[in-house]
Amino acid sequence: MKTTTQLAGRLCSAAFALTPALLLPAWAQVGDLPGGPGVNQLNLTDPASAIAADIEWLHWVMLAICAVIFVAVFGVMFYSILKHRKSVGAKPANFHDSVKVEIAWTIVPFLIVIAMGAMATRTVVAQKDTSNADLTIKITGYQWKWGYDYLMGEGEGISFMSRLDPAHRLAADSGNPPDKNDYLLRVDNPLVVPVGKKVRIITTANDVIHAWAVPAFGVRQDAIPGFVRDNWFRADRTGDFFGQCVELCGREHAFMPIHVRVVTADEYTAWVRARQAEMQAVADDPARTWQLAELIQRGQQVYNANCMACHRADGKGAGPIKPLDGSQIVLGDVGPNLAILLQGAAGGAMPAFRQLSDVELAAVMTYTKNSWGNATGRAVQPAEVTAARR
Amino acid sequence: MSAVLDHHAGHDHAHEHPRGWRRWVFATNHKDIGTMYLLFSFTMLMVGGVLALGIRAELFQPGLQYVNPEMFNQLTTMHGLIMVFGAIMPAFVGFANWMVPLQIGASDMAFARMNNFSFWLLVPAAIILVGSFFMPGGAPATGWTMYAPLSLQMGPSMDAAIFALHILGASSIMGAINIIVTILNMRAPGMTLMKMPIFCWTWLITAYLLIAVMPVLAGAITMTLTDRHFGTAFFNPAGGGDPVLFQHIFWFFGHPEVYIMILPAFGIISAIVPAFARKRLFGYASMVYATASIAILSFIVWAHHMYTTGMPVTGQLFFMYATMLIAVPTGVKIFNWIATMWRGSMTFETPMLWAIGFIFVFTMGGFTGLILAMAPITQQLHDTYYVVAHFHYVLVAGSLFALFAGYYYWAPKWTGVMYSELRGKIHFWGSMIFFNITFFPMHFLGLAGMPRRYVDYPMQFADFNAIASVGSLGFGLMQVYFFFWVVLPMMRGQGERAPARPWEGAQGLEWELPSPAPHHTFETPPKLDATATRVVG
Numbered sequence: 001m002k003t004t005t006q007l008a009g010r011l012c013s014a015a016f017a018l019t020p021a022l023l024l025p026a027w028a029q030v031g032d033l034p035g036g037p038g039v040n041q042l043n044l045t046d047p048a049s050a051i052a053a054d055i056e057w058l059h060w061v062m063l064a065i066c067a068v069i070f071v072a073v074f075g076v077m078f079y080s081i082l083k084h085r086k087s088v089g090a091k092p093a094n095f096h097d098s099v100k101v102e103i104a105w106t107i108v109p110f111l112i113v114i115a116m117g118a119m120a121t122r123t124v125v126a127q128k129d130t131s132n133a134d135l136t137i138k139i140t141g142y143q144w145k146w147g148y149d150y151l152m153g154e155g156e157g158i159s160f161m162s163r164l165d166p167a168h169r170l171a172a173d174s175g176n177p178p179d180k181n182d183y184l185l186r187v188d189n190p191l192v193v194p195v196g197k198k199v200r201i202i203t204t205a206n207d208v209i210h211a212w213a214v215p216a217f218g219v220r221q222d223a224i225p226g227f228v229r230d231n232w233f234r235a236d237r238t239g240d241f242f243g244q245c246v247e248l249c250g251r252e253h254a255f256m257p258i259h260v261r262v263v264t265a266d267e268y269t270a271w272v273r274a275r276q277a278e279m280q281a282v283a284d285d286p287a288r289t290w291q292l293a294e295l296i297q298r299g300q301q302v303y304n305a306n307c308m309a310c311h312r313a314d315g316k317g318a319g320p321i322k323p324l325d326g327s328q329i330v331l332g333d334v335g336p337n338l339a340i341l342l343q344g345a346a347g348g349a350m351p352a353f354r355q356l357s358d359v360e361l362a363a364v365m366t367y368t369k370n371s372w373g374n375a376t377g378r379a380v381q382p383a384e385v386t387a388a389r390r
Numbered sequence: 391m392s393a394v395l396d397h398h399a400g401h402d403h404a405h406e407h408p409r410g411w412r413r414w415v416f417a418t419n420h421k422d423i424g425t426m427y428l429l430f431s432f433t434m435l436m437v438g439g440v441l442a443l444g445i446r447a448e449l450f451q452p453g454l455q456y457v458n459p460e461m462f463n464q465l466t467t468m469h470g471l472i473m474v475f476g477a478i479m480p481a482f483v484g485f486a487n488w489m490v491p492l493q494i495g496a497s498d499m500a501f502a503r504m505n506n507f508s509f510w511l512l513v514p515a516a517i518i519l520v521g522s523f524f525m526p527g528g529a530p531a532t533g534w535t536m537y538a539p540l541s542l543q544m545g546p547s548m549d550a551a552i553f554a555l556h557i558l559g560a561s562s563i564m565g566a567i568n569i570i571v572t573i574l575n576m577r578a579p580g581m582t583l584m585k586m587p588i589f590c591w592t593w594l595i596t597a598y599l600l601i602a603v604m605p606v607l608a609g610a611i612t613m614t615l616t617d618r619h620f621g622t623a624f625f626n627p628a629g630g631g632d633p634v635l636f637q638h639i640f641w642f643f644g645h646p647e648v649y650i651m652i653l654p655a656f657g658i659i660s661a662i663v664p665a666f667a668r669k670r671l672f673g674y675a676s677m678v679y680a681t682a683s684i685a686i687l688s689f690i691v692w693a694h695h696m697y698t699t700g701m702p703v704t705g706q707l708f709f710m711y712a713t714m715l716i717a718v719p720t721g722v723k724i725f726n727w728i729a730t731m732w733r734g735s736m737t738f739e740t741p742m743l744w745a746i747g748f749i750f751v752f753t754m755g756g757f758t759g760l761i762l763a764m765a766p767i768t769q770q771l772h773d774t775y776y777v778v779a780h781f782h783y784v785l786v787a788g789s790l791f792a793l794f795a796g797y798y799y800w801a802p803k804w805t806g807v808m809y810s811e812l813r814g815k816i817h818f819w820g821s822m823i824f825f826n827i828t829f830f831p832m833h834f835l836g837l838a839g840m841p842r843r844y845v846d847y848p849m850q851f852a853d854f855n856a857i858a859s860v861g862s863l864g865f866g867l868m869q870v871y872f873f874f875w876v877v878l879p880m881m882r883g884q885g886e887r888a889p890a891r892p893w894e895g896a897q898g899l900e901w902e903l904p905s906p907a908p909h910h911t912f913e914t915p916p917k918l919d920a921t922a923t924r925v926v927g
Contacts, residue, residue, distance in 0.1 A: 084667075084732060124710065248537070
């Protein structure tokens with residue numbers, strides 16, 4: 001026969017299990033992202049590298065030591081609060097110093113701190129050792145995207161930009177983004193690396209300080225303009241792993257995620273071959289004459305990926321961001337328009353886009369000259385951009 | 391006893407004592423100036439608090455609902471600058487002004503007119519700083535740390551903020567000089583340095599820190615200014631400069647700065663715990679040495695804010711070891727406070743609640759600081775919400791709680807009336823609970839990888855952000871409650887008359903004076919007993 005207590009116990013367990021589902025708002029019913037954040041995650045991300053595993057272990061040890069000290073110290077304090085109070089008749093003692101005690105509670109914490117430092121030293125040295133890498137990738141922080149250049153090792157010469165999916169950026173603006181477990185983490189071109197290989201990353205930046213981090217790998221490195229820094233990681237399993245920019249870099253700091261896809265050695269080789277083939281294909285021949293329609297179509301892709309976040313899909317900008325729809329600069333000659341794209345404007349508030357190709361720049365100018373209320377009919381040829389750059 | 395009392399009570403006209411607005415604008419009285427500092431800092435606390443509520447409102451849910459990303463970055467920057475330079479630092483100066491002369495038996499600060507200047511400089515500086523929101527391009531949006539080269543991209547408000555910081559720095563330096571000269575020269579006969587109240591010791595040491603590092607900040611922001619406008623390239627890589635140089639200079643100021651914000655808090659706690667335990671502070675000398683050690687060590691740890699900038703391994707290790715070392719004297723202080731409580735005879739009026747709350751929550755902040763000190767762990771936690779949690783635990787639950795503790799402890803002396811114990815307890819428990827609701831979840835967010843200074847975030851972080859936002863609203867409302875239901879009544883003289891020594895166990899020369907303390911006190915140096923805590927003759 002079930003006792004009331006047993007029944008109550010079962011009800012409590014059921015309520016406890018159901019509570020998250022019942023009490024959490026809709027946007028919290030998104031799921032964990034493997035390789036990325038988990039819903040209401042309490043601890044460090046599951047390690048996918050030996051360094052991350054080391055860090056996780058170090059953190060547990062530190063937590064344990066701090067917990068022990070916490071319990072000891074506050075056990076004593078709360079005991080004192082209970083027992084040494086006037087309302088239970090405690091009378092104050094007279095002691096007010098003791099050299100022996102002071103020495104003891106200086107030396108013991110000192111030893112604990114030395115032990116902690118010793119534990120961490122091994123990992124610091126390991127984190128800094130970027131020698132004998134299998135693959136070297138340069139990572140450049142831009143306002144507001146990442147550029148990856150494979151410098152040495154298999155895949156050398158591959159180069160691309162990695163940007164937040166524009167749909168996510170629009171969803172943010174809407175104020176009510178749909179539940180996606182990779183919200184603000186999806187990019188167009190993830191960084192692809194082979195599993196089990198030591199990847200040395202060289203970080204730098206194009207404009208201001210950014211920082212590249214992937215919690216699953218336990219790697220984090222500032223990307224400093226004008227300087228190169230290095231770090232490394234070795235992914236110990238395949239999968240998708242995510243991170244975000246971790247140094248305030250301006251307006252879209254929250255919108256330049258990092259996605260590393262770790263694949264098997266064979267998959268990596270196949271990816272490298274495909275990528276190299278793409279680059280060799282002369283799809284983007286800047287010397288030929290392009291049609292207006294194909295420039296506009298290509299230009300819209302470039303616009304969505306690079307310009308829409310600030311100038312908006314309708315070209316109207318907002319606040320200090322100038323509208324392109326009806327803009328004298330856009331409607332006028334190519335020269336001033338191109339100068340802004342190559343050099344930036346407003347002290348860097350409008351970043352420079354000289355890293356875009358001649359085709360991309362010509363296409364986006366053509367798009368803006370022929371969209372919304374602008375109807376110039378003007379096709380800007382990539383060759384014009386090539387000439388202007390010289 | 392009569393030698394102590396104000397000879398001139400009722401004879402104010404003999405000094406042509408200014409009345410009305412002149413009393414305040416031309417104030418040279420340390421009590422008046424202290425009051426002005428405290429009112430100013432509370433106003434700044436409210437302004438900074440509103441900005442924080444703006445931040446938390448936007449972060450309540452994923453997506454952008456209320457502010458655009460530039461505005462959000464302005465909110466975070468100004469929240470930090472206003473709280474650090476407008477709220478916390480001036481509040482401690484206010485306490486110094488009120489209490490240091492009283493505690494050492496001096497008639498006033500050494501440089502009474504410079505004291506006036508130090509205060510009044512704050513007002514235009516605050517107006518310029520807060521006014522920067524209304525400049526073209528809005529307020530600076532670099533974070534309170536103003537890293538280059540992002541600072542070089544900012545509009546004219548960056549220059550306004552630099553100007554305001556210069557003024558604030560000048561005010562602090564002058565205040566520090568005043569405090570050092572006052573403490574070293576104007577102690578009543580018989581009060582040796584090692585008999586001086588610990589609050590004065592902590593302020594003496596803090597004043598040296600201020601003089602040492604405020605000029606360094608001035609240097610960093612001036613170099614930013616010249617990079618922005620006068621063609622230099624200290625930090626601008628396009629001109630051959632080094633952005634990391636800014637970080638070194640800034641944090642050489644920045645780390646001692648956080649100790650500037652906590653050492654006076656330690657002093658306040660060291661006054662309150664013995665009073666309510668009815669037992670002398672345990673290990674006075676040790677506390678002085680520990681405070682001095684913390685101050686000296688604070689100069690050699692700055693690069694623990696820069697662990698991910700790419701230091702060589704030796705640098706990383708040195709700064710890690712040095713930073714962890716600071717835990718030792720800080721731990722000593724905590725143990726000494728608990729030893730003061732041990733076998734005391736405690737009562738738990740509001741000041742003691744705040745002091746015990748401080749010890750509890752500040753220590754938690756200390757633990758997260760120790761964890762962050764470990765360079766490998768920082769590789770996961772730098773620039774995440776774990777750091778935000780850490781520094782709010784030590785600055786809010788640390789410095790701010792100590793300021794509240796000191797307010798409840800000394801305000802009867804300032805105003806002549808007691809606060810309502812019930813209201814004080816409501817303020818304490820409300821603040822304690824809402825503070826933890828706001829900032830505890832941020833540890834989890836940081837461990838899970840949520841970066842700082844983010845206007846929007848992946849969905850998985852939503853719940854803890856929502857909890858933090860709700861907590862922040864409660865915490866803010868508690869401080870409004872404090873002002874209207876505790877401070878204002880006391881300022882109006884509403885409440886039970888406060889005796890000279892409202893706290894049975896309180897020691898110190900301030901308790902030898904009537905409540906409220908007369909406008910002029912200790913005009914002739916008092917004769918002191920052997921412990922330098924009582925006036926004799």
